[in-house]
Amino acid sequence: MTRGAKRTAVLLAFVLPALLFYLVCTIAPAFGGFWYSLTDWNGLNREYEWVGVSNYVEALRDDPYFLDSILFTLKYVMFMVVLQNVAALGLAVLVESRRRSKALFRTIFFMPNMLSMIVGGFMWMFIFTKALPFFAERTGFGWLDRSWIGDPTLSFYSILMLSLWGGVGYIMVIYIAGLQGVPAHLKEAAAIDGANAWQIVRHVTLPMISPAMTIGVFLTLSSSFKVFDAVYALTGGGPGRSTQVIAINIMEEAFRFQQRYGYASAKAMILFLIVLLVTLIQLRVMKRREVEA
């Protein structure tokens, strides 16, 4: 064997186990999903027919439930991107300003991220259905005793509450890492030049942590478009279909009611394209701003 051939053989031997698992469990299903999306397969029959893009057309034109789930998910994503990043940055700044209690607060705020959103969802369900009515009765704050899960409007806010509770600590850790990377001498130089605290934040700290912001917004965007656990645990998409996010709509299509695998696969591809498009645009826009800063 020549040296080059031997080198290639060794490379393949080292890569093969990882590659095999990856091909079988990620790449093949990705192609499989795309193929099924062009068929009318119901998941059971051996035979199915090729139907071209008609699944896509049906999903985007004739499926009001799916379109509603896209709109609902978009609304959720917008709230999450703003609220989660503002809250995470705020917490990060406050936590970083503490000296001795810094580690304690960071530990506490990150704690919910260690738990599954299913566990968190059931704990919040207890708060919404058992604890809040009790507080309302005891304190006389009647407005607390509402149908936080059962009301179509309120359940949106309940899901947001749970998602923020469970997710903000993760983004906070990223902002803390960003803040720690801001060199102290830059802030000192600005202070000597007569900048006040707000001007230092605005013109030194914020531009310096713009890479962390890019990551924070990216992670919130991609996880929010795909949200499933939080909604599943708290409302299951209900009442009715009022909190049905895209992932729940796909699940129901594929596994619950109809078993329309081909059609559900087309919806999954649409979700993939939406996430890809939105995150690519976001990364492009925010990376450009990073350079300017």
Add this chain to the structure above:
Amino acid sequence: MRRSGRAAAASRAAILLALSMAAVFTLFPIYMALLNSVKTEGEMLTNVLSWPSRLELLNYADAYEKIDFPQSFKNTIVVTVIGVAGIVLFASLAGYKMSRTPGRLSGALFGLFALSSLIPFHSIMISLVRIAKGLHLQGTTYGLALVYIGLGVALAVVLYHGFVKSIPRELDEAAVIDGCGELRLFSSVIFPLLLPISATVAILNALWMWNDFLLPLLMLTDSDYYTLLIATNMLFGEYNNDWSAILASLVLTMLPVVAAYLLLQKYILSGIAEGAIKG
């Protein structure tokens, strides 16, 4: 000077107050679950905030039995251990060798692995479940662990690939001159040096597997193979007003994670930050 000293003290107090309120808010659901899991149903219904008059451990006995804790705990451990071990082993082998081998093939393979971050789980889950069924991986703990390896290995390869660049090549060369074979070089020289990134990979993946819900929900059909989370979810579906048992089973599910977090938080937090930034 005095005035600004007082203003600074006031602003520090305001910050402490804000942080404390946020901390109470964060811990409140966990506190509620813990507190009410050791009260009788009657006590819980009359006052969710009250201190238990006595520790009602029957809730735990009840939950322990209803979610078949020994079995579902064991299943969760088996999935997590096999999944993490497979990912660490296969990804370190692949990431190391690709990082050390120049050339087009190596670059193309790396590109293929890097692609994984673009593919959302929801877009592949339907056909993944079909493939798993075809390979007889559906329905068992081991099958679930193998699927986790296939889903998680690519990101780990990318992380190892980046880390290996920081290990001097001279080490490889010296070991080869000493007569080390490829595998020996990897197992006794390289792998120990990869420990920091292995810790990060292990933490990220263990957390994901322990807390993941959708994949086991789709993969497991037989209650003998349920993970803790699936068993708890089934309990909730079956007895959705038996809050005593549900809260106790939530505590049982989260206890191992919270304990691990409090012990290893330094590594967990830095691992998370690193994984997020590089991945």
